[in-house]
Every structure is written in structure tokens, then in C-alpha cells.
Amino acid sequence: MxxxxxxxxxxxxxxxxxxxxxxxxxxxxxxxxxxxxxxxxxxxxxxxxxxxxxxxxxxxxxxxxxxxxxxxxxxxxxxxxxxxxxxxxxxxxxxxxxxxxxxxxxxxxxxxxxxxxxxxxxxxxxxxxxxxxxxxxxxxxxxxxxxxxxxxxxxxxxxxxxxxxxxxxxxxxxxxxxxxxxxxxxxxxxxxxxxxDIPSAELTKYAANAMLAARISLMNQFAALCEHTGADIEHVRRGIGSDPRIGPAFLYAGAGYGGSCLPKDVEAVIRSAAQRDIDLTILRAVNEANERQKTLLARKIRRRFGDDLSGMRFALWGLAFKPRTDDMRAAPSRAIVAALRERGATVAAHDPVAMDQARTVYVGDEIEYGADEYETLAGADALILATEWLQYRRPDWTAVGERLSRRIVFDGRNLYDPERMAELGFEYYPIGRTQVGPQVVA
Missing domain, CATH: 3.40.50.720 (NAD(P)-binding Rossmann-like Domain)
Known part of the structure; x- marks a missing residue:
């Protein structure tokens, strides 16, 4: 054809x-x-x-x-x-x-x-x-x-x-x-x-992305509740994901969703409904929750170090909104970088494929780049994990600890095990899981 x-x-x-x-x-x-x-x-x-x-x-x-x-x-x-x-x-x-x-x-x-x-x-x-x-x-x-x-x-x-x-x-x-x-x-x-029919097909795409976005935001809100109650969001995820009425997909708590589809489509369907005098209150809450979630790691960092981050340096692993893409549109990493720089900190970042894309987003020396993930760690006050690339999942923790000025990790994708991080001597701040170190709830 x-x-x-x-x-x-x-x-x-x-x-x-x-x-x-x-x-x-x-x-x-x-x-x-x-x-x-x-x-x-x-x-x-x-x-x-x-x-x-x-x-x-x-x-x-x-x-x-x-x-x-x-x-x-x-x-x-x-x-x-x-x-x-x-x-x-x-x-x-x-x-x-x-x-x-x-x-x-x-x-x-x-x-x-x-x-x-x-x-x-x-x-x-x-x-x-x-x-x-x-x-x-x-x-x-x-x-x-x-x-x-x-x-x-x-x-x-x-x-x-x-x-x-x-x-x-x-x-x-x-x-x-x-x-x-x-x-x-x-x-x-x-x-x-x-x-x-054609209208149903057009709406099906928006409805699918809205449902996925809602699952993500709801899990992120349960993660916040976990941090205040001592529950573990990973246990909760497995418990509800085994229910066939719910299923396991899109139940991972994290630093918020980004990319070219979910943020844009949720906002568009809210606006489209408003034109017809329909208030999609649930989706408005989903949208608001996600925008707040993208600043969660920055808020945890401020709770740990204080509001003035002048002179501090942070290593950021991951710039793309998800693995296997170089897309940084609405990525949580961008919200993290903006919040840290606003408080006077510097950021050294690495991503396996999104570095060229990042250079079109950040002009001049707005952030620094590491040739590999370990190069970003030199003298950093903490490591921030923003994208769950495969190569970040089992790092050489001895090398990480030697390069960081403080053994502190903020994990925006819950990649690491809290007990193991405690054994290795790291302060560890995941999302909705047991924290290792001074209590930091954002």
C-alpha cells in the first residue's frame, strides 16, 4: 500500500x-x-x-x-x-x-x-x-x-x-x-x-493517559503517607498490585512523571472538558499532585541541609524523564536542577543518552556534566538519583563513597535497598520507604 x-x-x-x-x-x-x-x-x-x-x-x-x-x-x-x-x-x-x-x-x-x-x-x-x-x-x-x-x-x-x-x-x-x-x-x-466512532477514538487516547497518570500520582500520595506512618510503599505496591482488579503496572512511587505525553495530555483533557462546563476534579488533583511531586527531592534536600544551599554541590544521575530515551520534556530532573540552583547550589549531571539534549536546555555553565556517572561525584555533598537507567542500579558503592564528600543519597526512583544502604554507611532518602539517617519528611 x-x-x-x-x-x-x-x-x-x-x-x-x-x-x-x-x-x-x-x-x-x-x-x-x-x-x-x-x-x-x-x-x-x-x-x-x-x-x-x-x-x-x-x-x-x-x-x-x-x-x-x-x-x-x-x-x-x-x-x-x-x-x-x-x-x-x-x-x-x-x-x-x-x-x-x-x-x-x-x-x-x-x-x-x-x-x-x-x-x-x-x-x-x-x-x-x-x-x-x-x-x-x-x-x-x-x-x-x-x-x-x-x-x-x-x-x-x-x-x-x-x-x-x-x-x-x-x-x-x-x-x-x-x-x-x-x-x-x-x-x-x-x-x-x-x-x-471517531470521537470515542479521540477520547480513548486522552482517557488512557489520564488513567496512567492518576495511578502514578495516587501511588506518590500513598508514598507520602507511608513516610508519616512507618509503612513501606514497596510493600504496599506489591500488596495491591497482586489484586487482579488493580494489576502491577504504573504503581511505582517516584519523583513524578514527565515526558511529552502524560503532562500535556492530562492538561489538555482538563481544558477540553472545561470548555464544555465539565470540571474534571480528579484529573486536576492528579496534575497538581505531580507538579508538587517533581519538587519532592529538592524539598527533602532542603530539610536535610537547610534553605541556603550556597556553595554546595550535588551529583545528579539521570536527566531524561525515563530510561531508554533522551526526552527531557517536563522531566523531574529539570525541576530538581531549578530548585537547587535557585538556592545557590551547583549541579553536576550525567545521563547515558540525554547529555546532548541537556546542552540545548541549559545554556553555558548552568550545570556541569560528567563523562560518566562517577565523575559527577567528586566533592559532591550528596548523590541524587532521578532516572532509573540500568547502569545506575548496581553502582560500585565503594567508589561512590570515596568520591562523595558526604555519604548521602537521595533516591527518586527507589532503586536501592534501605537495609543495604545502612550496612554500607550511607544516609539514604528514598520515597515512601525507610530512611537511613536523620528524619527528613517533605
């Missing part, structure tokens, strides 16, 4: 590459000439495991190409995916101007009965806006569908290739048939394609 993907951001790049890998002829369109040139040369602008070899393989096979020519890509396409960014505006609403622009760019070039698929995460009703935008510019019959993505950064290629489910909003048999044909290679293991 001939497929065109408008937008080569995270979603568009993964979707286009995976669809090409299934034997389709895929054209990916972007307005950025430099980016298109780099992609055609096999240079991948984002870190995502498995994506670079997938792109290279399909470029070499002639199944994948990148271009700035939207018209040329659309004219021969059976299916056109719109996968452009929908960033939050200043008011928190999802900005769909790029979606409108994409619809306008393809409108005059559609072949009869082409299927236009809304892949970007958009508020309910956006697919109808796309339909109206295109219909105002052409008399050619076409079909509009919604097909929200459910990709986890760090596992996106596997998520697309082997999905738990594929959600499709359709209102014509032709659109349904095309999507069925397109996704058939990816669901041979028996996972479902779930067809529904």
Missing part, C-alpha cells in the same frame, strides 16, 4: 518506519529541509532503540523516503497519516494549528477515496475540523479516520510492531477496510483492532 505520513516527529517517524518495515511504500513529509536531508542520509534526530537500523534498512530497500514535497507524497497515497505536533499552548489547550496546516497542505492533492488518518493526539472534534478543512478545498471524495498512538518512549518500535491493541475511529466501510488491511500484519498474534 502507498502511505504518506505528514510529520517526522516522534510519532510520525516511528509509524512511517514501522509501516515501511511491513512492506508498504512510505513517504514521510516534513517542512524542515535540513531534517529531511539528514533522515535521507540515515541520520536519526531522536534516540529510540531499534529505530535507526529500521530506517536504514527501509531506506536501502526503497520502501521509505523523506521529502518536503507534501503534494508529491499525497498524490499517489492510499492512506495519509497526519502525525504533526500538538504542543500545549500558553492556556494549556492542545495547539492544533499544525494539524490545520497539514490538512490544508494535502487537500488539493488527494486521489479519490484516499483515507486521511488523524494520528496526532488531539482533542475530541479535531478530526471533524480536519474533514471540514479538506472539504473546503476539494470536491474529491475522501475518508477521515482517527487512529491514536499508544507508543511508550524507549519501546516505541516494539509497541508499534507488536501492539496490545489498535484503536481506530471510523465512519465509513472504506476507511475501516483500509485500516484493517494496513494493520493486519501487526496483529497476527491475535491482538485486537478495536473499531469505534
Amino acid at each position: 502507498d502511505v504518506t505520513v505528514i510529520g517526522t516527529g516522534y510519532v510520525g517517524l516511528v509509524a512511517g518506519s514501522c509501516l515501511a518495515g511491513a512492506g508498504n511504500r512510505v513517504t514521510c513529509v516534513d517542512v524542515d529541509e535540513n531534517k529531511v536531508g539528514r533522515l535521507n542520509a540515515g541520520e536519526v534526530p531522536i534516540y529510540e532503540p531499534g529505530l535507526e537500523p529500521l530506517i536504514s534498512e527501509n531506506l536501502a530497500a526503497g520502501r521509505l523516503r523523506f521529502t518536503t514535497d507534501a503534494a508529491g507524497g499525497v498524490r499517489k497515497a492510499d492512506v495519509i497519516f497526519i502525525a504533526v505536533g500538538t504542543p500545549p499552548g500558553a492556556d494549556g489547550f492542545a495547539d492544533i494549528e499544525a494539524v490545520r496546516a497539514a490538512a490544508g497542505s494535502i487537500a488539493g492533492h488527494l486521489r479519490p477515496h484516499a483515507v486521511v488518518v488523524m494520528k496526532s493526539t488531539v482533542p475530541v472534534g479535531t478530526s471533524e475540523i480536519v474533514r471540514d478543512e479538506i472539504a473546503s478545498r476539494t470536491d474529491v471524495p475522501f475518508h477521515v479516520c482517527s487512529n491514536p498512538e499508544f507508543l511508550k518512549e524507549g519501546d516505541a518500535v516494539a509497541d508499534f510492531m507488536y501492539p496490545d491493541r489498535v484503536v481506530c475511529g471510523v465512519d465509513t466501510e472504506h476507511g475501516r477496510g483500509r485500516l484493517e488491511e494496513l494493520y493486519e500484519p501487526f496483529i497476527r498474534s491475535g491482538k485486537p483492532i478495536i473499531f469505534m
Whole structure:
């Protein structure tokens, strides 16, 4: 099948590459000439495991190409995916101007009965806006569908290739048939394609992310209660996660969620509901709890060392919002760095893949960088763990203790065992677990 993907951001790049890998002829369109040139040369602008070899393989096979020519890509396409960014505006609403622009760019070039698929995460009703935008510019019959993505950064290629489910909003048999044909290679293991109306598909993506965000924030609030009662959030997590009605996923307490999806989507659905005079009180609380959670480690540090951190130095392990990605959007590390620098401290940071990204976030000498995680420790008053990268899970504690000026660890991901840290002679401050050292409850 001939497929065109408008937008080569995270979603568009993964979707286009995976669809090409299934034997389709895929054209990916972007307005950025430099980016298109780099992609055609096999240079991948984002870190995502498995994506670079997938792109290279399909470029070499002639199944994948990148271009700035939207018209040329659309004219021969059976299916056109719109996968452009929908960033939050200043008011928190999802900005769909790029979606409108994409619809306008393809409108005059559609072949009869082409299927236009809304892949970007958009508020309910956006697919109808796309339909109206295109219909105002052409008399050619076409079909509009919604097909929200459910990709986890760090596992996106596997998520697309082997999905738990594929959600499709359709209102014509032709659109349904095309999507069925397109996704058939990816669901041979028996996972479902779930067809529904278009508004339901659009809302399903927001509802899924809202539910996940709610689980995380609720566990973080239980962790706070644990710190005041002597309970252990890890025991609580195992206890409730074994209940089949609840399950174990997304029950880990930590320093808050970040990234490109959960914060943006929770805020967007709150705003979208407010437009309709619906107050999503639970989600507002989820959002507020997460913003506070991202400053928790900084508050613990202030309780331990005092409000004035002038002249102090902290080692920070992890900058990305989660492992296996270089994405620092809304990452807890950013809130930690801002809070420490505001109080006069300096920060030396390390991340296995996000260092280049960090240099675009922090200008000049705002933070220091270690060539490896141990280099950040020299003379530091404490180690802060913000991202649970695999290489941080079993550090050489002798080397850590020798390099730190004080044997103090603030663990934002509960990677380490409190009893073991006590045996090693560290002050240890996890989240919702037994602390080793002076009582610090934030």
C-alpha cells in the first residue's frame, strides 16, 4: 500500500518506519529541509532503540523516503497519516494549528477515496475540523479516520510492531477496510483492532493517559503517607498490585512523571472538558499532585541541609524523564536542577543518552556534566538519583563513597535497598520507604 505520513516527529517517524518495515511504500513529509536531508542520509534526530537500523534498512530497500514535497507524497497515497505536533499552548489547550496546516497542505492533492488518518493526539472534534478543512478545498471524495498512538518512549518500535491493541475511529466501510488491511500484519498474534466512532477514538487516547497518570500520582500520595506512618510503599505496591482488579503496572512511587505525553495530555483533557462546563476534579488533583511531586527531592534536600544551599554541590544521575530515551520534556530532573540552583547550589549531571539534549536546555555553565556517572561525584555533598537507567542500579558503592564528600543519597526512583544502604554507611532518602539517617519528611 502507498502511505504518506505528514510529520517526522516522534510519532510520525516511528509509524512511517514501522509501516515501511511491513512492506508498504512510505513517504514521510516534513517542512524542515535540513531534517529531511539528514533522515535521507540515515541520520536519526531522536534516540529510540531499534529505530535507526529500521530506517536504514527501509531506506536501502526503497520502501521509505523523506521529502518536503507534501503534494508529491499525497498524490499517489492510499492512506495519509497526519502525525504533526500538538504542543500545549500558553492556556494549556492542545495547539492544533499544525494539524490545520497539514490538512490544508494535502487537500488539493488527494486521489479519490484516499483515507486521511488523524494520528496526532488531539482533542475530541479535531478530526471533524480536519474533514471540514479538506472539504473546503476539494470536491474529491475522501475518508477521515482517527487512529491514536499508544507508543511508550524507549519501546516505541516494539509497541508499534507488536501492539496490545489498535484503536481506530471510523465512519465509513472504506476507511475501516483500509485500516484493517494496513494493520493486519501487526496483529497476527491475535491482538485486537478495536473499531469505534471517531470521537470515542479521540477520547480513548486522552482517557488512557489520564488513567496512567492518576495511578502514578495516587501511588506518590500513598508514598507520602507511608513516610508519616512507618509503612513501606514497596510493600504496599506489591500488596495491591497482586489484586487482579488493580494489576502491577504504573504503581511505582517516584519523583513524578514527565515526558511529552502524560503532562500535556492530562492538561489538555482538563481544558477540553472545561470548555464544555465539565470540571474534571480528579484529573486536576492528579496534575497538581505531580507538579508538587517533581519538587519532592529538592524539598527533602532542603530539610536535610537547610534553605541556603550556597556553595554546595550535588551529583545528579539521570536527566531524561525515563530510561531508554533522551526526552527531557517536563522531566523531574529539570525541576530538581531549578530548585537547587535557585538556592545557590551547583549541579553536576550525567545521563547515558540525554547529555546532548541537556546542552540545548541549559545554556553555558548552568550545570556541569560528567563523562560518566562517577565523575559527577567528586566533592559532591550528596548523590541524587532521578532516572532509573540500568547502569545506575548496581553502582560500585565503594567508589561512590570515596568520591562523595558526604555519604548521602537521595533516591527518586527507589532503586536501592534501605537495609543495604545502612550496612554500607550511607544516609539514604528514598520515597515512601525507610530512611537511613536523620528524619527528613517533605
